[in-house]
Amino acid sequence: MSEESLDVDLQRASAAWPRPLRVGLVDPDPDPAWPDEARHWGVRLGLPVHHVGATAVPGLPAVPQIDLLVLVDDPDDEVLHLAFEARDLAPRGPGVWRRPALSDEACPTAVEVRLLRPEDPAVEPFLRFRDLLRSDPHAAQRYTDVRRGLAGDYDDLGVYRRAKGPVIAALLRG
Secondary structure, three states, X not given: OOHHHHHHHHHHHHHHOOOOOOOOOEOOOOOOOHHHHHHHHHHHHOOOOEEEOHHHOOOOOEOOEEEEEEEOOOOOOHHHHHHHHXXXXXXXXXXXXXXXXXXXOOOOOEEEEEEXXXXXXXXXXXXXHHHHHHHOHHHHHHHHHHHHHXXXXXXXXXXXXXXXXXXHHHHXXX
16 A cells, blocks of 8 residues: 555545544523423434433533433344434444434434433433432532533543543432
């Protein structure tokens, strides 16, 4: 392979590689429709959904992405995967589907859908953390303060998520 063709292949690979998302928190006032979008996604998917994450907490600043938890008997069900693809969701890893923000009137915000079995031990912390933030203003403020600091430090949403993990664990412990 020539140097020139190697350069072209590397440029193509680089252009195709997904870029990190810039982390920025949005105050909920400009977009009070987040809960409505989550409900709309439940209808769109034909499945009961649990709206989790910061967009599920009234008044909490959030990364503008609707996080949904869907409990299914088989997260690897091919029919379910085809239905998700038909709704412009793309696989992002085992049991995780994502659609970027679009100019879709009903659902303009990015969405991430996590498929878990009802008995999966990860289900309870997702729901408990959402409920904690909804019911405890001190915990919600502490979480917001930490996320505001992290949002300024990270350009990569994945790194940002991992960095806030210890804070979530501490808040869940009480």
